[in-house]
Amino acid sequence: xxxxxxxxxxxxxxxxxxxxxxxxxxxEVAAVYCRPPRPAGRGQRPRPxxxxxxxxxxxxxxxxxxxxxxxxxxxxxxxxxxxxxxxxAYGLLLxxxxxxxxxxxxxxxxxxxxxxxxxxxxxxxxILEGDPITGVTIMRMEEGLDTGxxxxxxxxxIGPEDNAGHLAQRLAHLGAKAMLEALEGQAAGTLTARPQPxxxxxxxxxxxxxxxRLDWRKPASVLEREVRAFDPRPGAWFELGGQxxxxxxxxxxxxxxxxxxxxxxxxxxxxxxxxxxxxxxAVQRAGGKAMDTAAFLRGAKLGSGLVLA
Numbered sequence: 001x002x003x004x005x006x007x008x009x010x011x012x013x014x015x016x017x018x019x020x021x022x023x024x025x026x027x028e029v030a031a032v033y034c035r036p037p038r039p040a041g042r043g044q045r046p047r048p049x050x051x052x053x054x055x056x057x058x059x060x061x062x063x064x065x066x067x068x069x070x071x072x073x074x075x076x077x078x079x080x081x082x083x084x085x086x087x088x089a090y091g092l093l094l095x096x097x098x099x100x101x102x103x104x105x106x107x108x109x110x111x112x113x114x115x116x117x118x119x120x121x122x123x124x125x126x127i128l129e130g131d132p133i134t135g136v137t138i139m140r141m142e143e144g145l146d147t148g149x150x151x152x153x154x155x156x157x158i159g160p161e162d163n164a165g166h167l168a169q170r171l172a173h174l175g176a177k178a179m180l181e182a183l184e185g186q187a188a189g190t191l192t193a194r195p196q197p198x199x200x201x202x203x204x205x206x207x208x209x210x211x212x213r214l215d216w217r218k219p220a221s222v223l224e225r226e227v228r229a230f231d232p233r234p235g236a237w238f239e240l241g242g243q244x245x246x247x248x249x250x251x252x253x254x255x256x257x258x259x260x261x262x263x264x265x266x267x268x269x270x271x272x273x274x275x276x277x278x279x280x281x282a283v284q285r286a287g288g289k290a291m292d293t294a295a296f297l298r299g300a301k302l303g304s305g306l307v308l309a
Contacts, residue, residue: 001025002187007102009033013050014172015088018109020054021176022086023142025181027062030080034040035091036064068092077101079269084186086179104186106141109175111168112204113137113153115196119204120145123171124164126204129231130221133159134167136175138182140193149193163231184222209234215259215307219274220252235284238308239298246284253277261308268293270308 004027008019011034022029032055037046048056055062065073074097082102087094088109099106099108113120119125126134139148154174159165185191188277212234214223226279227250235246253269255276262271269277284290 001243003121004183004187005030006183007031007077007080007082007083007085008035008051008055008088009085009090009094010051011035011049011091012089013107014111014168015051015090016054017172017176018086018088018179019051022181023058024163029055030082031077033062033090034062036066044128044302054078068095068098075100084183086174086183088179089296093145093152094141094290096143099143105149107179107182107186108139108141108146108148109179110137110139110146111171111175113152113155114146115198115201116140117204120206122204123168124204124207124229125202126158127164127167128225130225131158134171136171136178138178139196147196147300149195151185151191151193152178154178161228163228165232170175191264195276207234212236214238214247214278216270216278217273220272220276220278221274223278224250224252236297237287240302240308245296246286247280247282248290249280249282250278251281253279259307263302263306263308266302267295268297268302 006022006027006029008029010019010020017034019029034049034052037052038045039045039084052062052064068074075096077098078101084104085106087106087250094106097160110122112126113135117125132154135153137150138152139150142148156170156174162185182191208228212230214226214236227247230236231248237244253276256264256271260269260271260273264267264271264277268280270280272278280293282290282292283296
């Protein structure tokens, strides 16, 4: 293995396994870049990102600029004398000068099989669309959004019960291994980047909180995918008595009649627009813990025939 001098650029939990793998493989991480701490919790105190917490616990130099546009920030990056930069869900676009600074370029781990699902929410969009497979792509970055040439790609099946959180964990560990392989191939000159195909391009726009509201006019299969795609964030939900009830687990049920949104029986099977039910298996009240439907119904006392908005 060739020991490389690297910068790591990432912010959320998804990025931590790759940073951990780089350190375990013996690479030198000269600096870690992540987004600045953000207000969180009831007190709205600044909370560092998962990457910052991990990096500082291991004594790594951590930088968190609000923007990369200032010339002094770009100069400080170039002064690191890097072999490569590894980028995983960082959250800021890298200026041209920074992309060109490392000897081997900037390598990005993206959580899809590019060019499918370029953009901010590839995991959620793959589940929403009902894709049977997804994966990770290691690409050499350029100025476009997720348009760089591909070094490696690894695929996995999307399981019928995979939610966005579970799938992200699987992809994060798959991507960490792929990044090590890509770095070794780049250092040895044995890995050639190939341009992304010009066909099959799709865009994974950021998930808006409003998308989480369940619309009972949709088919049950679509709503079931929404429940999985929006777990853990922003959550799929419906309103009951002016309160949001978050659906944590659901399944497509049996054929039924009635207006979409009608509660068909005491087990919280809800009529959908295609004539099937969405059988709600677990829910969560605002500020509460997830519970199975039986426990929820003991307190909610919903009657068959109620129509949910």
